Amino acid sequence: MLQSNSPQITLSLWLLKLLNFLYPQGNAHRFQESINLISQHTANSNGKISDFVYPGITYKPWYEADDYNSLKQFTNILKQDFSTIENEWQAFLASKKNIVPRYKPSEIFGETLKDQDENWKYYLIWRQGKFTDAALSMFPKTVNIVTKLKPFLYPFGEIVFIVMEPGVVLPPHTDDINISLTCHLGIETPEDCGIKVGGETRKWSRGEALFFDNSFIHEAWNKSQSNRVVMLLDLYHPELTKVEKTLLQIALKYFNLTGEEAGYHGVKDTKYLQEKLKNLY
Known part of the structure; x- marks a missing residue:
């Protein structure tokens, strides 16, 4: 829970007031509007915000x-x-070294998918600005590539190799809000695999990137006889300004607006932030 006397938060907000004055084209007003909407939304939806839309950007x-x-x-x-x-992915497979997957389907989608836990593997490379030990030791060249991508990455997101073995079906679900996009880079892409986002179905291709907004309902499946492997990367929505990204990073980090597994909570926190912003803009 936020403390109203937090000097770090107060100082950050006053510094951002100056930033907004110096760079009015930064669209900080959209951030302020989003906080107002979050406060209203959380008060009426038990803290869930999977259908929240950040104002003023393409959706x-x-x-x-x-x-x-x-x-x-x-x-x-x-x-x-x-x-x-x-090549690093193939070398990892050939080494037969073991990395414990970050999540299992049943941990995300419920006990109904427990029978698919061993057929859906989530190998974490980077999360919230930090590389995993496994990535540093087993995927050093990939780590260097990701480092080049950091200016585009959503700092509270993830980069992960996801393996869907034959027969795996992930049910319709939503994640986060629309300030980030998900990229899937196809690595192993057999036929009879697909992903549906917002009612439109597409297929992965080796070496090709798919970009989608995971705040829309989406689902995926592998009906082939071999593994489907993609590298997932979370990046900022391209219409957000540098000022907005800075504001969002501070809000997400200091104001407890997101939980570890996505979704918003803390109605009192958002109301406190709303009141602080009224005094700044």
Whole structure:
């Protein structure tokens, strides 16, 4: 819970007031509006905010690399270094070394998927700004590639290798809010696999990146006879300004607006932040 006398929070807000004055094009007003909406939404939805939409930015299920220069740059780096990522993944498989997967389907989607726990593996590489020990030891070249991508990455997101073995079906679900996009880089992409986001189905291709907004209802399946492997990367929505990213980072870190597994909570915290912002803008 926030403490109203926190000097770190108060100082941060006053510094951001100055930042907004110096860079009015930073759209800090959208952040303020989002806090107001969060406060209203959490008060009426038991703290859940999976359907919250950050104001003023494009909101659609799928994004193309050509939609934004930042997505094009992101894609170009992945394509340029794809063989390195793929080779390290294949070397990891050949080594037969074990990494304990971060999550199991039943831990995310409930006990109904417990029979698929061994067929869906989630190998964490990077989370909330830090590389895992496994990544540093087993995927050092991939770590270097991810380091080049850091300017685009959503700092509270993840980068992970996800393996869906034959027969795995992930049910419809939503994650987070629309301030970030999810990228899937295809590594092993057999036929009869697919992902549906916002009612539109697409397929993975080796070496190609798919971008989607995971705040839309989405689902995925592997009906083939071999593994489907993608590298998942979370990145900022390309329409957010540097000022907004800074504001959001402070809010997410200091104001307890998100829990570890996504979703918003803490109605008192958002109301406190709302009151502080009224005094600043």
